[in-house]
Amino acid sequence: MTAQILSALAEALGPEAITLGDDMAPWMQDWTGQYQWTPLCVVRPRDTQQVSDALRLLNAAGVAVVPVSGHTGLAGGTRAQGAVMLSLDRLNAVRDIRPDARLAIVEAGVILSDLHDAVDPHDLSFPMTFGAKGSARMGGILATNAGGSNVLRHGNTRDLVLGLEAVLADGRVVDLMSELHKNNTGYDLRHLLIGSEGTLGIITAAVVKLVPKPRAFATAMVAVPTVGSALALLNRLQDVTGGAVEAFEFMPAAYMREYARLHPDTRPAFDQDYGVNILVELGATAPRDVTMDEAGQVPLATYLEEVLGALFEEGAVLDAVVAQSDQQRQDMWARREAAAEVSFNRKPLVIGDVAVPLDRVEAFLEQAHAKAQELDPKVEALWVAHLGDGNIHYVLLPTRDDPALLDQMLEDMEGVTLSLGGTFSAEHGVGSSKLGSMARHKDPVALEMMRAIKSALDPKGTLNPGKLIPPAGSYQYPHVR
Numbered sequence: 243m244t245a246q247i248l249s250a251l252a253e254a255l256g257p258e259a260i261t262l263g264d265d266m267a268p269w270m271q272d273w274t275g276q277y278q279w280t281p282l283c284v285v286r287p288r289d290t291q292q293v294s295d296a297l298r299l300l301n302a303a304g305v306a307v308v309p310v311s312g313h314t315g316l317a318g319g320t321r322a323q324g325a326v327m328l329s330l331d332r333l334n335a336v337r338d339i340r341p342d343a344r345l346a347i348v349e350a351g352v353i354l355s356d357l358h359d360a361v362d363p364h365d366l367s368f369p370m371t372f373g374a375k376g377s378a379r380m381g382g383i384l385a386t387n388a389g390g391s392n393v394l395r396h397g398n399t400r401d402l403v404l405g406l407e408a409v410l411a412d413g414r415v416v417d418l419m420s421e422l423h424k425n426n427t428g429y430d431l432r433h434l435l436i437g438s439e440g441t442l443g444i445i446t447a448a449v450v451k452l453v454p455k456p457r458a459f460a461t462a463m464v465a466v467p468t469v470g471s472a473l474a475l476l477n478r479l480q481d482v483t484g485g486a487v488e489a490f491e492f493m494p495a496a497y498m499r500e501y502a503r504l505h506p507d508t509r510p511a512f513d514q515d516y517g518v519n520i521l522v523e524l525g526a527t528a529p530r531d532v533t534m535d536e537a538g539q540v541p542l543a544t545y546l547e548e549v550l551g552a553l554f555e556e557g558a559v560l561d562a563v564v565a566q567s568d569q570q571r572q573d574m575w576a577r578r579e580a581a582a583e584v585s586f587n588r589k590p591l592v593i594g595d596v597a598v599p600l601d602r603v604e605a606f607l608e609q610a611h612a613k614a615q616e617l618d619p620k621v622e623a624l625w626v627a628h629l630g631d632g633n634i635h636y637v638l639l640p641t642r643d644d645p646a647l648l649d650q651m652l653e654d655m656e657g658v659t660l661s662l663g664g665t666f667s668a669e670h671g672v673g674s675s676k677l678g679s680m681a682r683h684k685d686p687v688a689l690e691m692m693r694a695i696k697s698a699l700d701p702k703g704t705l706n707p708g709k710l711i712p713p714a715g716s717y718q719y720p721h722v723r
């Protein structure tokens with residue numbers, strides 16, 4: 243059976259499209275190293291037609307297929323024991339850039355930073371960015387409805403997509419490649435496929451929105467006494483600049499120390515430790531905000547300095563460093579974008595990707611740690627937060643490697659999150675790692691609707707099985723570390 247499938251795939255797609263044995267090594271574990279598996283093979287189609295050919299063949303044979311793009315997902319969504327992994331990496335063309343319509347047409351295998359580079363000469367930007375931008379590909383970004391550092395200003399992936407092309411489980415191609423901002427023609431299947439984590443279709447291309455590239459940035463590291471003061475800073479900056487805050491990222495003292503330990507050659511942000519450290523960035527395109535004054539400073543930077551100065555006088559800012567060069571700006575971002583390296587480098591750990599309303603972030607941080615300390619008094623908490631949108635990557639570092647303890651800690655963390663009106667899965671998706679959370683906390687009727695949609699579009703259940711939707715009636719998911 244296996245030999246038949248492999249030879250049918252090789253015949254349909256060409257032998258160069260099939261990877262077997264030791265050559266599959268890059269596809270045999272996830273980015274965090276939490277999950278390991280052995281796929282049947284890795285298939286690398288070169289276009290939508292080949293994706294369709296492969297799916298038709300595999301669906302007829304009842305073989306499970308797991309799509310993979312950049313393989314940077316953090317939720318175990320590409321686990322593929324005994325399944326065919328279908329990699330989109332060869333569908334990597336930016337098909338078109340249309341500056342007048344402010345859109346680009348991209349294939350699923352385009353790396354995020356390659357799209358940034360492609361639109362930059364047009365003075366445009368695709369305003370989605372995060373630490374894995376040099377590896378994550380558009381297919382995975384769409385399939386997980388990725389967030390990132392600019393959600394505050396530009397929204398999630400869903401907000402940045404006009405159209406989509408996907409291949410269904412049985413090989414049918416669905417063409418939703420609309421370039422329109424208004425298109426009320428029935429159910430929004432584009433938004434159904436975005437965030438479906440490869441369970442409903444394999445995304446092969448998309449029409450994405452572009453925005454004017456900021457002509458100047460003002461970037462600073464700011465230490466403030468409390469999360470409440472950080473929100474006062476955010477809101478003051480939004481008021482003064484008319485909403486020019488591109489990013490507002492929170493790193494606590496423990497994060498700053500861990501980064502300094504891992505990168506001993508970098509200069510610390512401040513001469514002393516502070517509890518609430520904010521990386522804030524303003525961006526502007528309007529000439530009035532970006533034209534240098536006689537002192538050689540752009541007004542955008544002046545707004546930032548004036549707000550920081552006023553809040554310093556009020557005691558709501560303790561310290562601040564404004565980037566004076568692009569290199570200093572990049573250094574500030576390098577510290578923030580090392581989040582996954584900083585957070586996941588100790589074991590055991592309990593990983594949360596939660597979001598709460600902005601004015602409840604402080605309550606979450608206090609209550610989540612207190613709750614974990616009831617189980618393990620010396621547990622440490624480490625986090626980094628997209629504070630501008632309320633998303634906290636909250637990691638607990640218990641002193642014992644006990645699966646029952648870790649599971650209880652995750653459940654308690656999620657309990658605190660939900661009691662504050664939050665969600666247990668903000669931007670990384672559900673994949674394998676949050677199946678238990680879905681079973682415990684997702685509205686039962688919503689789960690029934692999801693199962694109905696899944697079985698209507700993929701009746702044989704061959705597309706990314708065992709991800710995103712927990713089976714009915716089952717609540718037993720051992721915590722995976």
Ligand SMILES: Cc1cc2nc3c(=O)[nH]c(=O)nc-3n(C[C@H](O)[C@H](O)[C@H](O)COP(=O)(O)OP(=O)(O)OC[C@H]3O[C@@H](n4cnc5c(N)ncnc54)[C@H](O)[C@@H]3O)c2cc1C
Nearest residue numbers: 311312313314315319372373379381382383385389440445
């Ligand atoms: C250092 C680092 C920083 C990160 N920062 C962020 C962040 O700030 N915000 C954020 O949202 N995420 C972040 N992530 C998580 C990850 O990068 C994103 O989830 C990203 O969108 C995944 O893209 P990918 O191409 O690597 O997807 P993959 O890992 O290849 O796949 C992710 C999921 O999508 C499915 N899939 C992949 N391609 C397709 C396709 N073409 N069609 C259908 N399904 C598909 C897979 O089966 C899997 O379930 C970070 C990860 C790392 C390692």
